[in-house]
Amino acid sequence: MRRCFRAVACAAACGLAACDGPPDRTPRLDEANVARGLRLVSYKGCVACHTFPDVAWPRGALGPSLDRFGAQGLIAGRLPNQAGVLMQFVRNAPAMVPGTAMPAIPMSDQEARDVTAYLLQLKSR
């Protein structure tokens, strides 16, 4: 019931034009770990192509800066920035955006979940 109320409140708050499709309830981000996600963006090499507010070096510039990614509405300008979509994008971008320069990066479900949780909390701080 609470969940239902929140969905209705969200729909009302964003209005029809601003919403990027139905809310995605697939991933269980409550099992995700933001600190682990931060370690993974270095370990998996994301920092070679992107900048992150918590990583001083390297600050890759091949891909867009992710400094405020959590405040963004779309992924790669075309997919709704929702946890379920993002979880798939971070490990297999070419499957989601054919022709993209972002490579597929092998990771487990849990790793993708942690990276997703980390990315979604990147807002202006």
Ligand code: HEC
């Ligand atoms: C070889 C370089 C490269 C690596 C490594 C890389 N990316 Fe990317 N990434 C890109 C490029 C290029 C884009 C732009 C894609 C597009 O618009 O088609 C992108 C786009 C993104 C976006 C969407 C950004 C936006 O503003 O819409 C996210 C999120 C992202 N990458 C996360 C990651 C994560 C997390 C990793 C590590 C697991 C990673 N990337 C590794 C090159 C890379």
